[in-house]
Amino acid sequence: MSRQISKGAVLALAVGGAFIAPSLHAETTEANPKGVMTAQTCAGCHGTQGYIEDSAYVPLAGMSSDRFIQAMESFADGSRPSTLMGPLARAFTDEEIRAMANYFSSLPKERGQADKHDEGNDS
Amino acid sequence: MSTISRRNFLKLAGAGTASAGLLGTPLARAASASRVVIVGGGVGGATTAKYLKLYAPGIDVTIIEPKREYQRPYGSSEVITGQVTMDDITISYEALKTRHGVNFIHDAAADVDYDNKQVITAGGETVGYDRLVLSPGISFDFDAIDGLTAELAETKLPHAWDAGDQLLELKDQLESLPENPTVIIGPPPNPYRCPPGPYERAGLIAQWLLDRGDKSPKVVILDPKNGFTTDYSMLHAWNDLYRFNIPKPARSKYSEDELAQLKTHDEPGPLEWVMGDLGGQILKVDANTMTVEAEAGVFEADMINIIPPLKAAKIAFDFDLVDGSGWCPVDQKTFESIRHPDVHVIGDSCIAGAMPKSGYAANSQAKVLALQLKALMAGNEPLEPVFQNTCYALAGNTDSGMFVADVFRLKDDKIVRVDEQRYLPFDATEGQIRLAALYQHNWMKAFTDDCFS
Numbered sequence A: 001m002s003r004q005i006s007k008g009a010v011l012a013l014a015v016g017g018a019f020i021a022p023s024l025h026a027e028t029t030e031a032n033p034k035g036v037m038t039a040q041t042c043a044g045c046h047g048t049q050g051y052i053e054d055s056a057y058v059p060l061a062g063m064s065s066d067r068f069i070q071a072m073e074s075f076a077d078g079s080r081p082s083t084l085m086g087p088l089a090r091a092f093t094d095e096e097i098r099a100m101a102n103y104f105s106s107l108p109k110e111r112g113q114a115d116k117h118d119e120g121n122d123s
Numbered sequence B: 001m002s003t004i005s006r007r008n009f010l011k012l013a014g015a016g017t018a019s020a021g022l023l024g025t026p027l028a029r030a031a032s033a034s035r036v037v038i039v040g041g042g043v044g045g046a047t048t049a050k051y052l053k054l055y056a057p058g059i060d061v062t063i064i065e066p067k068r069e070y071q072r073p074y075g076s077s078e079v080i081t082g083q084v085t086m087d088d089i090t091i092s093y094e095a096l097k098t099r100h101g102v103n104f105i106h107d108a109a110a111d112v113d114y115d116n117k118q119v120i121t122a123g124g125e126t127v128g129y130d131r132l133v134l135s136p137g138i139s140f141d142f143d144a145i146d147g148l149t150a151e152l153a154e155t156k157l158p159h160a161w162d163a164g165d166q167l168l169e170l171k172d173q174l175e176s177l178p179e180n181p182t183v184i185i186g187p188p189p190n191p192y193r194c195p196p197g198p199y200e201r202a203g204l205i206a207q208w209l210l211d212r213g214d215k216s217p218k219v220v221i222l223d224p225k226n227g228f229t230t231d232y233s234m235l236h237a238w239n240d241l242y243r244f245n246i247p248k249p250a251r252s253k254y255s256e257d258e259l260a261q262l263k264t265h266d267e268p269g270p271l272e273w274v275m276g277d278l279g280g281q282i283l284k285v286d287a288n289t290m291t292v293e294a295e296a297g298v299f300e301a302d303m304i305n306i307i308p309p310l311k312a313a314k315i316a317f318d319f320d321l322v323d324g325s326g327w328c329p330v331d332q333k334t335f336e337s338i339r340h341p342d343v344h345v346i347g348d349s350c351i352a353g354a355m356p357k358s359g360y361a362a363n364s365q366a367k368v369l370a371l372q373l374k375a376l377m378a379g380n381e382p383l384e385p386v387f388q389n390t391c392y393a394l395a396g397n398t399d400s401g402m403f404v405a406d407v408f409r410l411k412d413d414k415i416v417r418v419d420e421q422r423y424l425p426f427d428a429t430e431g432q433i434r435l436a437a438l439y440q441h442n443w444m445k446a447f448t449d450d451c452f453s
Helices: A002-014 A022-031 A033-046 A065-076 A085-091 A094-105 A111-122 B006-014 B026-032 B043-055 B094-099 B166-175 B197-212 B231-241 B248-253 B256-261 B314-318 B359-377 B430-452
Strands: B035-039 B060-064 B069-071 B090-092 B103-105 B109-113 B118-121 B126-128 B131-134 B138-140 B182-186 B218-222 B271-274 B282-286 B291-294 B297-300 B303-306 B310-312 B343-345 B386-394 B401-411 B414-417
Touching: A022 A033, A033 A094, A033 B359, A033 B386, A033 B430, A065 A085, A065 A094, A085 B401, B035 B043, B035 B126, B043 B060, B043 B094, B043 B359, B043 B430, B090 B430, B094 B103, B131 B359, B166 B303, B182 B197, B182 B297, B197 B218, B197 B231, B197 B271, B197 B386, B231 B248, B231 B401, B282 B303, B359 B386, B359 B430, B386 B430, B401 B430
Parallel strands: B035 B060, B035 B131, B060 B103, B131 B343, B182 B218, B182 B303, B218 B271
Antiparallel strands: B069 B090, B109 B118, B118 B126, B138 B310, B282 B291, B291 B297, B386 B401, B401 B414
16 A cells, blocks of 8 residues: 555645645535535536536536525526526425525635635635 | 544544644645545546545545546447547546546456455555445446347447447448448347437437438337336427327327327338337347347348447456346445445446436436545544436437436435426427537536546
């Protein structure tokens, strides 16, 4: 195993900055576990933690919780036309939708800001 | 382990910024990290590794995967019909290695020592783990169909169901077909990877032949089943686009009102679906005479694409993780193997209740597993899981999209589907159908990035 550990250590050193970003996420999994559990199911289309660039999919990171909840409610009742968001919005509970809204609204809109935020926290 | 016990270390690691001082140096972290070893660098393995590093950066994560690059099977039928290239479906592991700090051993996992918690690679390296994850994918039961062999799959009868060069072989065969050929597609019985996939492939091939200028090509689907995920949308789209007549036994999928809106075509188009009740079960194939014998009779073909019945990947058998069903039984909350402790199986190989064998399902299971591993390795209770699956598919015409979308929860220890509408409605507008296709194309990048970048 010594090979593996040293390899990990080298990588860790080589990309030091990249290791900083996860601390925020690690913290969020403790603070809002239901939000993390539910919101991560969105990431297969909307990007990891809702960060996505130049896509037909709407970025979710940094969306205000009011806007998120309003969007899900209007998808669910059909007043906002959709393809698959109608069925998905109806399948989640109100509590889950609130937890997701809290999760996404707690993240900065831009991933760059997230990194800065993290670096600030860590240094 | 160093002087900090593993459990205490992880509690500290899980506390995030509060522990930043302790974790300040990567060396300290690596020296005392507990180890997750993942066998298989596909969607499930890659997503588990990435999300573990996001959620629990203190855990040392190693993927054992012989291939240097990944070829995605999702969306790969479009290689056959030329919308995308092999380059387009080839994905680098670089971001996992450098951005997320995942260790890679590019070798095959050859053996496991459960007593000493070690995986042994083909090259003889011993890799210790605290928790072992397998996301090894599928293998094929060639013996199930008389006349089909693994060797023939590499030449005349490619299944092309696990990416790789068989896609190019099938593409070559398609491009060499005589005018107005007969193509046979043989979807596998349940359960199998990518439920809408064989039908999407049939549609893509039919559209390709029409685009080539063929006036009366035939794409015959010989199916052991009477239905498939997205059938409600797919059959309707074919009825509309390809003068496809919905077989009588399948008409029960629609309401009276909907049936009245479906067309009956006097001169049917290229697609024919011989469902199970109509004798679609394939009994025998002859690569020399290019004939397929099904319950309904003998079919001559210019190209044959049979996807054999599937089972768990070979390594899952080698590691004694498979039961009599051919798949891996797991605790559906944590994906821990029923057969061996501290070993978790996700993705196509595992039995995950109502979840399909799809890329999205493997990705969703991987994220849940990352959270469960974080909890379990810190000595905490596992969480209540929520899963999602979305599969997009094309009818053939690449502007005509459809999907299945589901949320899953645990009920009485089994993963069950939240019973909601899951397809586009029958009266979907042209705009919704085109949007579904647009999302399908955007999904390839968005999803790949979520797994691998």
